[in-house]
Amino acid sequence: MQVSKLAQSLHGSEIIKIAGEINELKKKGEQIANLTIGDFDPNIFPIPDGLKELIVSAYHQNQTNYPPADGVLALRESVSGFLKSRLGLDYGTNEIIISGGSRPLIYAIFLTLVDEGDKVIFPAPSWNNNHYCDLLEADAIIVPTKPENNFMPTAKEIRPHVKGAAMLSLCSPLNPTGTMFSKEALEQICDLVIEENKTRGEDEKPLYILYDQIYSQLTFGGHEHFNPVSLRPELKDYVVFVDGGSKCFAATGVRVGWGFGPAAIINYMKAVIGHMGAWSPKAEQVAMAQYLKTDDVNVYLGNFKQRMKTSLDTLYKGFISLKEKGFAVDAIEPMGAIYLTLKVDYAGKTTPEGKLLETSADINFYLIKEAKVALVPFSAFGTDDKVNWFRASLGASTAQEIEGMIPKIEAALVKLK
Numbered sequence: 001m002q003v004s005k006l007a008q009s010l011h012g013s014e015i016i017k018i019a020g021e022i023n024e025l026k027k028k029g030e031q032i033a034n035l036t037i038g039d040f041d042p043n044i045f046p047i048p049d050g051l052k053e054l055i056v057s058a059y060h061q062n063q064t065n066y067p068p069a070d071g072v073l074a075l076r077e078s079v080s081g082f083l084k085s086r087l088g089l090d091y092g093t094n095e096i097i098i099s100g101g102s103r104p105l106i107y108a109i110f111l112t113l114v115d116e117g118d119k120v121i122f123p124a125p126s127w128n129n130n131h132y133c134d135l136l137e138a139d140a141i142i143v144p145t146k147p148e149n150n151f152m153p154t155a156k157e158i159r160p161h162v163k164g165a166a167m168l169s170l171c172s173p174l175n176p177t178g179t180m181f182s183k184e185a186l187e188q189i190c191d192l193v194i195e196e197n198k199t200r201g202e203d204e205k206p207l208y209i210l211y212d213q214i215y216s217q218l219t220f221g222g223h224e225h226f227n228p229v230s231l232r233p234e235l236k237d238y239v240v241f242v243d244g245g246s247k248c249f250a251a252t253g254v255r256v257g258w259g260f261g262p263a264a265i266i267n268y269m270k271a272v273i274g275h276m277g278a279w280s281p282k283a284e285q286v287a288m289a290q291y292l293k294t295d296d297v298n299v300y301l302g303n304f305k306q307r308m309k310t311s312l313d314t315l316y317k318g319f320i321s322l323k324e325k326g327f328a329v330d331a332i333e334p335m336g337a338i339y340l341t342l343k344v345d346y347a348g349k350t351t352p353e354g355k356l357l358e359t360s361a362d363i364n365f366y367l368i369k370e371a372k373v374a375l376v377p378f379s380a381f382g383t384d385d386k387v388n389w390f391r392a393s394l395g396a397s398t399a400q401e402i403e404g405m406i407p408k409i410e411a412a413l414v415k416l417k
């Protein structure tokens, strides 16, 4: 079939291929622990009751017509207050835009700031930047990261690429790793951007930062979330934030995202989102506007974070215990989001059926078949397929189910020769 060059250039999601494999096994009656999708099982992690009631009540009040193109004013006011009280950020209602979840924001930021052929810098592993670069025919500059830096990019790794680049796309806590920028690491990157922008003329596009902090409310232990504008206020004109309620309220299907940044950029994004019709449903906006102002936010987040941390810690400790027993596995301490970074270093080993495991995808499919546990290799997030690190996403399993996975993984690994 003849379709556009753009349509032909898009790559399908590797996670969907893994889901296909899982579904095949499920059809055969197998029970697979699915740690692949960055989503929640609403029966395990439901949205806040208070939010649910407010959504229903907004429909009863007939809040069903088009919302304003930049979002319902009451929600932009609530988001402004939320950002101030939780992160100390000062953004007025004309610097905030609402969209149908945060994905349209990311696309709108790319469309607003990046031209065809422009350099966009982002780390690997990271989430979906490659697809947005494909959509725009931008020049994707992929910065490989290291386990010793928790797979977060460093200023040193980014520095060789900043000359002339249009955008630096960062995310913390990071999907897929569940790790975060330290204050110092992010400060160094901010200083690099400030330094680069000083070299650009008045009529040149500056180097912008897309800062995705959709997981900022889901941080654990002593790990604090940092953002470029609080650390370096002079960057305020150059940073556009991606944020929203999808992850912190386990509300991925509710579709309320908020972005914020310089008013002029937000205004352009408003036109882009308007043309896509990618608004958040009005009733959900009205409900979120009220919910963000309630004390229930703290109660809900406290409980949600504690349960998510228990799940993450259970899998983390399970992997560390396997490592201590001498298995070639590892894990990075969970810091934020709903993800855990796991190493299963079994490339070059052979299965009982005599199949050589060459790539991280081979290892993953072996674990699916033998241990009935499905992870996502970092190669789905832009790394080389020889990188034997994986993402485990814990929104769709109970802590009990997770505990049961460790002996199955151990039994599967023992069989490899």
Ligand SMILES: Cc1ncc(COP(=O)(O)O)c(C=O)c1O
Residues within 6 Å of the ligand: 038, 100, 101, 102, 103, 104, 127, 171, 174, 175, 212, 214, 242, 244, 246, 247, 252, 256, 257
């Ligand atoms: C880092 C990151 N940003 C944005 C999104 C998109 O979230 P939404 O469901 O609000 O579109 C996701 C979803 O997985 C994500 O992981």
